[in-house]
Amino acid sequence: MDRIPMTSNPTPDVPLLDRLRERDPETLAATVNEHARPLYRMARGMGFNDQQAEDLVQDVFTVFLQRIAEFQGRSQVRTWLFGILHFKMRERRRALQRDELCDSIEPSFEEWFDGQGHWISQPQDLERLFASKEIGAAVDDCLAAIPVQQREVFLLREVEGLESKEICNNLQISATHMGVLIHRARHRLRECMQAKGWR
Numbered sequence: 001m002d003r004i005p006m007t008s009n010p011t012p013d014v015p016l017l018d019r020l021r022e023r024d025p026e027t028l029a030a031t032v033n034e035h036a037r038p039l040y041r042m043a044r045g046m047g048f049n050d051q052q053a054e055d056l057v058q059d060v061f062t063v064f065l066q067r068i069a070e071f072q073g074r075s076q077v078r079t080w081l082f083g084i085l086h087f088k089m090r091e092r093r094r095a096l097q098r099d100e101l102c103d104s105i106e107p108s109f110e111e112w113f114d115g116q117g118h119w120i121s122q123p124q125d126l127e128r129l130f131a132s133k134e135i136g137a138a139v140d141d142c143l144a145a146i147p148v149q150q151r152e153v154f155l156l157r158e159v160e161g162l163e164s165k166e167i168c169n170n171l172q173i174s175a176t177h178m179g180v181l182i183h184r185a186r187h188r189l190r191e192c193m194q195a196k197g198w199r
Helices: 014-021 025-045 050-070 077-095 126-131 133-144 148-159 164-171 175-195
Strands: none
Touching: 014 025, 014 050, 025 050, 025 077, 025 148, 050 077, 077 148, 077 164, 133 148, 133 175, 148 164, 148 175, 164 175
């Protein structure tokens, strides 16, 4: 299995790590309860069906339990779990023999973003969009049309709120590459939502 990267965090929660390494049932249950839903949401957002997403989350926690002794607290538990999920999704895609399609560079970034890559006109809050079934279905359709790597970066940053450095470390990409991927994903999502009548 691929090496799972860990990001740096100067203040690890040592008591939590000790409880996890000792396999304290309450601490393990709390960790699963806190992180299972975001991991499942991420897997679904990456195009895996319900069963595949559930399997991936189980795989993540299996690896987590197997490797907890190796976890040194240089990242948050949440970040480490998303790193494990990234590699598990890659393994699953390879097993399903899915080919990631490459797209050409979009020529019209300037229409949607300023020189620093920020929205010129901020879209609606994504949490509110997902709350509506109708809009949520449109967002799901549009996300499914975004190439895998762009979608993963977008979901980690915009939905799960991971920091850019954590995303770059987990996906083993440069900050520049991450910027290009998130620009493309934002552009495609906005364009698709506008085509469906949502502004």
